[in-house]
Amino acid sequence: xxxxxxxxxxxxxxxxxxxxxxxxxxxxxxxxxxxxxxxxxxxxxxxxxxxxxxxxxxxxxxxxxxxxxxxxxxxxxxxxxxxxxxxxxxxxxxxxxxxxxxxxxxxxxxxxxxxxxxxxxxxxxxxxxxxxxxxxxxxxxxxxxxxxxxxxxxxxxxxxxxxxxxxxxxxxxxxxxxxxxxxxxxxxxxxxxxxxxxxxxxxxxxxxxxxxxxxxxxxxxxxxxxxxxxxxxxxxxxxxxxxxxxxxxxxxxxxxxxxxxxxxxxxxxxxxxxxxxxxxxxxxxxxxxxxxxxxxxxxxxxxxxxxxxxxxxxxxxxxxxxxxxxxxxxxxxxxxxxxxxxxxxxxxxxxxxxx
Numbered sequence: 006x007x008x009x010x011x012x013x014x015x016x017x018x019x020x021x022x023x024x025x026x027x028x029x030x031x032x033x034x035x036x037x038x039x040x041x042x043x044x045x046x047x048x049x050x051x052x053x054x055x056x057x058x059x060x061x062x063x064x065x066x067x068x069x070x071x072x073x074x075x076x077x078x079x080x081x082x083x084x085x086x087x088x089x090x091x092x093x094x095x096x097x098x099x100x101x102x103x104x105x106x107x108x109x110x111x112x113x114x115x116x117x118x119x120x121x122x123x124x125x126x127x128x129x130x131x132x133x134x135x136x137x138x139x140x141x142x143x144x145x146x147x148x149x150x151x152x153x154x155x156x157x158x159x160x161x162x163x164x165x166x167x168x169x170x171x172x173x174x175x176x177x178x179x180x181x182x183x184x185x186x187x188x189x190x191x192x193x194x195x196x197x198x199x200x201x202x203x204x205x206x207x208x209x210x211x212x213x214x215x216x217x218x219x220x221x222x223x224x225x226x227x228x229x230x231x232x233x234x235x236x237x238x239x240x241x242x243x244x245x246x247x248x249x250x251x252x253x254x255x256x257x258x259x260x261x262x263x264x265x266x267x268x269x270x271x272x273x274x275x276x277x278x279x280x281x282x283x284x285x286x287x288x289x290x291x292x293x294x295x296x297x298x299x300x301x302x303x304x305x306x307x308x309x310x311x312x313x314x315x316x317x318x319x320x321x322x323x324x325x326x327x328x329x330x331x332x333x334x335x336x337x338x339x340x341x342x343x344x345x346x347x348x349x350x351x352x353x354x355x356x357x358x359x360x
Contacts, residue, residue: 006083007167012072014156015065017145024061025138031057044127051121051134059114062141066107069155073100080170082249089241091158099151099158106148110141166209166224166242171337173329174222174250175214175322176243178277179257181228182264184289186210188257189225191315192322197225209242214322221326224250247280252329253322254284260302261290271306283325286311287318 015023031053040046076087076097087093117137124130168174177185186197193212210225226247228240236244247254254277258270277284291299291313303311312318 006074006079006165006170008074008162008165009167010072011159011162012068014069014152014159017149017152020062020065020152021142021145023065024058024141027061028054028058028138047127047130048121048124051130052118054134055114055117055121055137058138058141059110059118062110062145063107063114066103066110069103070100070107073155080249082168082170082245083165085249086165086242086245087162089245090161090238092154095154096158099148099154102148102151103155106144109144113137113140113144164238166211166246168209168211168224168246168250169222170250171333172220172222173252173326173333174224175253175255175326176224176226176247176251176282177255177257178226178247180259180265180270180273183257183259183270185225185257188255188287188289188315189223192319193223195223195225208239209246214319214326216323219323219326219330221322221329222250223322247277247282251280251282253325254280254282255287255318255322256284257287257289259289260299261293263290267302267306285318285321288313 032050035050035053036046038046038049040049074083076084076093079087087096114137117133121130121133124133177188179185189195189197189210189212193214195210195212197210197212209227212223212225214221214223224243224246226243228236228243256274256277258267258274259265260267274284274286286308288299288311299313302308312321
């Protein structure tokens, strides 16, 4: 899902100013056309003002509604991310208010156009058009706060990561500065920012491991995922990515203990097991250590299936990815079948109601 397509949302005053400007432009064009008499010309001018303003406002409001995704249809990752970072109830209310304003503007535009078109009183033409402008202004003013809220929400949502939720996904976890971003850069063409101090990663870095027809998404998760009550927005994204998107976790352990003691790293590993995801243990920076120390640590700590070689890790991920692709394909097929059955059931219920 990519939230970069969310359109900038203006204030109600701005939308009205644009609509009335379009109305004036339309009127100027109409004034240049020949008419049989002054009354016909005046009527055409007022109708065109209403039509231009109507089209401008309805297009703006429709664009807002189309731009925002259907929240309930999003992947669980994005649903919970929205609930975590935004006032979800207010988001739903504000979108509902914009839809209300759209319906009001659409209905009034058609009604006012017909009223002016059938009007036979010269003095009433301008009055009807002013009445239309006044009422649409009232509708737009009533949703001013909703427009402001949606623009603030848009700015937050534009910062959401563009995670592909329908392909095998591996989350790279571990304490800061253990080599997560480095590993992502070695396994994929991604070029994450890498510094020699902790908490460098300020966003979820994404990369894709490709081989033949296979494609696996890798996510470099910032933070420790160890301070749930103190997480910042980026750490919340990482936590939710592991919870909802990860099919496999690659947990990195730094035996040099240059950033965090081994006991703390293993304690975090135990906490991550609560997610119930298959986990691959990968030792980073082993080129800086004696092989005997690495082997003794594995034995002493009773660690199983530890990988220290990048090529072996890549092979393991690809093998798991192939199996996951089959599993995901089956799940998608089952979802399509369920949707088809629901549609058939709805059609049957609708037919029975008609009978």
